[in-house]
Amino acid sequence: MKRALPIEKTNIILDQHAAAPLYRQLYERLRAQILAGQLEMGVRLPSTRVLASELGVSRNTTALAYELLLLEGYIESRVGDGTRVARLQSSLLRQAGKSVKKPSRQPGVKSPLAQRGQALLDAERTGDIYSEQATSGTNPFRVGQPDVTHFPYELWARLVAKQARQALPDVASYQHAQGYLPLRAAIATHIGITRGVQCTPEQLILTSGSQGALDLVARTLLDPGQSAWVEDPGYMGARGALLAAEARLIPVPVDEQGLNVEAGRQLSSSARLVIVTPSHQFPSAVTMSLGRRLELLEWSRAAQSWIIEDDYDSEYRFSGRPLQALQGLDNSERVIYIGTFSKVLFPSLRLGYLVVPPALLPGLNAVRRLIDVHPPLLEQLALTDFIVEGHFARYLRKMRAMYLERRNTLITALTQELGGLLEITTPEAGMHLVAWLPQDMSGEYIIKQTTQQGLPILSLSTYSLRPLQRDALVLGFATSTPKELQTGVQKLARALRGRS
Ligand SMILES: Cc1ncc(COP(=O)(O)O)c(C=O)c1O
Numbered sequence: 025m026k027r028a029l030p031i032e033k034t035n036i037i038l039d040q041h042a043a044a045p046l047y048r049q050l051y052e053r054l055r056a057q058i059l060a061g062q063l064e065m066g067v068r069l070p071s072t073r074v075l076a077s078e079l080g081v082s083r084n085t086t087a088l089a090y091e092l093l094l095l096e097g098y099i100e101s102r103v104g105d106g107t108r109v110a111r112l113q114s115s116l117l118r119q120a121g122k123s124v125k126k127p128s129r130q131p132g133v134k135s136p137l138a139q140r141g142q143a144l145l146d147a148e149r150t151g152d153i154y155s156e157q158a159t160s161g162t163n164p165f166r167v168g169q170p171d172v173t174h175f176p177y178e179l180w181a182r183l184v185a186k187q188a189r190q191a192l193p194d195v196a197s198y199q200h201a202q203g204y205l206p207l208r209a210a211i212a213t214h215i216g217i218t219r220g221v222q223c224t225p226e227q228l229i230l231t232s233g234s235q236g237a238l239d240l241v242a243r244t245l246l247d248p249g250q251s252a253w254v255e256d257p258g259y260m261g262a263r264g265a266l267l268a269a270e271a272r273l274i275p276v277p278v279d280e281q282g283l284n285v286e287a288g289r290q291l292s293s294s295a296r297l298v299i300v301t302p303s304h305q306f307p308s309a310v311t312m313s314l315g316r317r318l319e320l321l322e323w324s325r326a327a328q329s330w331i332i333e334d335d336y337d338s339e340y341r342f343s344g345r346p347l348q349a350l351q352g353l354d355n356s357e358r359v360i361y362i363g364t365f366s367k368v369l370f371p372s373l374r375l376g377y378l379v380v381p382p383a384l385l386p387g388l389n390a391v392r393r394l395i396d397v398h399p400p401l402l403e404q405l406a407l408t409d410f411i412v413e414g415h416f417a418r419y420l421r422k423m424r425a426m427y428l429e430r431r432n433t434l435i436t437a438l439t440q441e442l443g444g445l446l447e448i449t450t451p452e453a454g455m456h457l458v459a460w461l462p463q464d465m466s467g468e469y470i471i472k473q474t475t476q477q478g479l480p481i482l483s484l485s486t487y488s489l490r491p492l493q494r495d496a497l498v499l500g501f502a503t504s505t506p507k508e509l510q511t512g513v514q515k516l517a518r519a520l521r522g523r524s
């Protein structure tokens with residue numbers, strides 16, 4: 025049920041049943057109204073207590089929303105003067121106002137967007153399909169970001185320059201929708217050896233990162249309203265691609281063995297597809313057990329459903345036996361494998377790939393040509409040399425050792441400072457870990473504590489569509505030096521100990 029309660033100059037609509045927590049919705053609505061000038065600079069806001077009672081929400085909800093606004097400089101608070109809308113620079117306001125438009129669903133106002141576009145915008149505003157916090161520069165535990173400072177840019181520049189001079193003139197016209205064949209061959213060899221993916225270069229389609237791959241697959245394989253399983257908690261980018269294709273999302277719980285296939289069967293046994301991260305579940309960091317892999321393959325074979333295997337960061341495996349990719353275990357041609365260079369090289373390269381069963385190639389290629397024809401070729405040429413000349417393998421070895429050291433530093437520091445409070449897990453792969461909170465402690469509450477201390481960290485519930493029985497902190501370790509991680513943990517410990 026939606027409730028609309030007028031407070032001075034505002035009309036705040038909060039949806040108790042939305043996936044985004046109430047505090048987040050309230051923060052988004054107030055922020056949008058400040059940026060749109062509906063809440064004028066200097067105007068006094070009601071106290072958290074008054075606002076909470078007018079909206080019929082807990083004081084915690086309003087306090088949390090105000091704290092986020094305070095932290096980001098949208099409001100100011102002075103003892104004796106209450107809370108007021110900050111006097112933002114008008115240029116800043118104009119700029120920000122461009123991306124944050126008036127709140128949606130205002131009565132009588134038609135959205136300039138299609139319903140689908142509006143739904144995606146709303147989902148992004150409420151943090152359902154994108155989280156700024158995860159990638160924020162102020163977070164020493166950034167999630168999903170590699171360390172890009174050690175990449176050999178000079179070498180890369182030489183390869184790009186050489187290819188621009190020598191090879192580009194021959195491939196400057198429109199190229200094959202699937203991308204540069206020698207690069208596809210180099211990738212096929214690499215994932216054959218390291219991931220047990222069985223494919224020929226002809227089965228590879230180069231895309232604009234994994235996001236481009238997820239989008240292409242969702243557009244091509246799903247009709248509006250068809251069901252798709254998503255891991256819960258799970259990757260927002262996957263949910264976004266499915267929403268853009270107007271799929272019906274079926275959140276399937278994840279446990280210590282990965283996606284719970286039996287739960288998925290009970291929720292929607294004939295779902296059209298599932299998007300999974302078996303090597304290193306995002307965000308719980310669990311490696312899917314062999315039993316579950318076989319169960320998932322069996323389900324997809326029987327239901328004739330597709331498995332979309334997002335293998336986004338499995339190159340960073342530190343311990344444990346590397347489990348072969350689902351694609352290599354599949355003998356029914358139901359698995360579509362996705363890889364990306366975002367984590368192993370750098371995200372702005374925007375190169376990823378799909379490995380698809382041959383039967384899907386004509387359809388995917390047709391759709392691909394209509395989206396963007398093919399990714400830019402110059403980077404593909406340079407990347408081919410980077411792999412073939414051995415730089416890729418060398419860089420990967422170096423970064424793996426660096427991330428292993430960072431992972432171990434983070435675990436040691438967390439154990440020393442917070443071992444009594446958090447249950448710290450050791451991920452076998454990837455660039456982040458989870459630290460379980462005590463049963464009775466909510467992630468929302470912790471985010472509040474840490475945000476107050478300027479540490480905008482995330483919890484599993486940030487990525488969840490349904491309430492979790494137990495929450496955990498999601499801590500990236502790739503972008504910070506060991507020293508920075510230690511300092512970050514001390515700050516985190518102070519924030520958590522400051523709890524009442
Ligand atoms: C689960 C998952 N898949 C894929 C990606 C990478 O996306 P892209 O290749 O589009 O940069 C990420 C990045 O955070 C991720 O967490």
